Amino acid sequence: MFGNFIYFIVALLIYSTYQPSEQTNFAPLDTLIYFFASILLFFIFSRRQFNRIARMSATQSHDVLDQQFSSALTRQSVVAIALFAVTIYGLNLSSFLAGIWLFETIPTLQALVFMCLFVGYLAIVWSNAHAAYGHIYGTGLTRQAYVASNIAFSVPVLLPWLLLSGIADLILALPFDLPREVLGSPEGETAYFLIFLFAVAVIGPLIIQKFWRCRPLEAGYHRQRIEALCRRAGLKYADILYWPIFGGRMITAGVMGLVGRFRYILVTDALLRILSPEEVDAVIAHEVGHVKKHHLLFYLFFFIGYMVIAYATFDLIVYLIIFSEPIYRFVFMTGISRTTVTTGLLSLAIIFNFLVYFRFIFGYFMRNFERQADASVYGLFASAAPLISTFKKIVAVSGHSPDKPNWHHFSIGQRVDFLNRCEADRTWIQRHDRKVRVSIAVYLAAMMVVGVAGYQLNVGQTGKQLNEKFFETAILNEISRNGESNAGLYGMLGDLYLGRSSFGQAVAAYRTALDIDPHSAIVLNNYAWLLATCEDPAYRNPEQALELAQRAAAIERSPHILDTLAESLYINGRIAEAVDAATRALAQAKTNRAYYHGQLEKFQAARDNPILE
Secondary structure, three states, X not given: OHHHHHXXXXXXXXXXXXXXXXXXXXXXXXXXXXXXXXXXXXXXXXXXXXXXXXXXXXXXXXXXXXXXXXXXXXXXXXXXXXXXXXHHHHOOHHHHHOOOHHHXXXXXXXXXXXXXXXXXXXXXXXXXXXXXXXXXXXXXOOHHHHHHHHHHHHHHHHHHHHXXXXXXXXXXXXXXXXHHHHHHOHHHHHHHHHHHHHHHHHHHHHHHHHHOOXXXXXXXXXXXXXXXXXXXXXXXXXXXXXXXXXXXXXXXXXXXXXXXXXOEEEEOHHHHHHOOHHHHHHHHHHHHXXXXXXXXXXXXXXXXXXXXXXXXXXXXXXXXXXXXXXXXXXXXXXXXXXXXXXXXHHHHHHHHHHHHHHHHHHHHXXXXXXXXXXXXXXXXXXXXXXXXXXXXXXXXXXOOOOOOOOOOOOOHHHHHHHHHHHHHOOHHHHHHHHHHHHHHHHHHHHHHHHHHHHHHHXXXXXXXXXXXXXXXXXXXXXXXXXXXXXXHHHHHHHHHHHHOOOHHHHHXXXXXXXXXXXXXXXXXXHHHHHHXXXXXXXXXXXXXXXXXXXXXXXXXXXXXXXXXXXXXXXXXXXXXXXXXXXXXXXXXXXXXXXXXXXXXXXXXHHHHOOXXX
């Protein structure tokens, strides 16, 4: 079931990393035909796979059928992700929603539409899987209940994104500058994310239990026994709830919530009906162990850890894509749009990064936290025998092999073996606790190193150098792809060289740009600024600077161009005219007015004190 969380997050990454091209890949009618044809083919393919497994139920052993079903479910879910990627990248479906006011104002709504589409793809898989599921496991769930349970269990993983992104959209849509400036800065964006993440982590369980349609466990023997155990453990909670996942037919329990006021203990009907009171106590003790060991809080920090890794590696991924010139040349021969190729490669890299982190790092801690929670039973009881017998009942009822591997839990066989070792020798508990502590310490140290490296790459001198190299390579790549006649590209290259004080290269780039387009106001302006203000006297040329600045001002009279004209007049000794140009620049300026005011004061001082000048 937890695999569904991964599928939803991968789909969200596919959508969020895609930058739609300006033009659609196909005509609207063709796109519509391909869209519905792909869904039909997917439905047929999925149905045939699960029907084949259902027919095997009469001849194959339960273990074989369980393995076949699990593998088919995983394969079909991956195909659903691939189909979703084709819908986004191949059909460019989001481009057909461009220009709709509501989606442009609140982009999260458009994302939500496409996530619902992905839910539809997975619903096809679950609907087709129902018959085989019923034959193998004999749960008696209706098709509707089976599909609805899968959706209900998985969709809450999108809740933090939905609230975080949706509220940010609403804030940016308000007619106030301050919230936009705060969210537009890296510091403000980070603070907003962290505050909101902790807020959702605290009150999220209140929303999720409503979404799952949980209901309070009625007063009686079971509730009294669970309450007594929680009092004994010193566990605070908001309520004890029935968890109707898969019709309540699974033997499972759960706990969610960082703080007692919003913490809920979840139990299924099957757990209370099939397990003995002692076994129910052992399961609740396991959930208490998660709280006492602060696993829920660690999960939150592990999620933040992924964000740190993503922050540190994002620019590196982009650099690798840009520097992979052979890949670009090969792909561009196919005629695919550059935007699609770039975002496609970026999306694949980010998804790979995510899968590696959650499968191997997050999965490692989840497995060991589960084992730690199993051993926590010894904090309340003298023996873990009731928990061991619970595991055996789960195997018998579910039909799963005790050795079936699990990325986020150890297999039931492994968990039973560990508890049997603890029964014989309690020092195994301390050994495992020590292993978890050391692992967390190593993880935190690694995150500090990654965080510092990420800061350097994004903010420090190393990041500045990489950014400059990145943009230089990107511009040169564009020029090499039939961009020799694009004055704008050479102008951008000149700006880049000017920014890193490579004046000779900047002059050469600006001259090439003006040879292509002598009337480019931005190139004329920036070249004039270099000739007027260059710190290297060898490249200063006041007369040419003024000539270029006047040509730029004749084409466009924006504040920054008038400022360059004022500076050029100033260095040529035409102070009164410089004051006049600077006055007009300040009058037109909407932003950065302090700079323009300073320039005007400089020229006025030169006019009023010619001796100092």
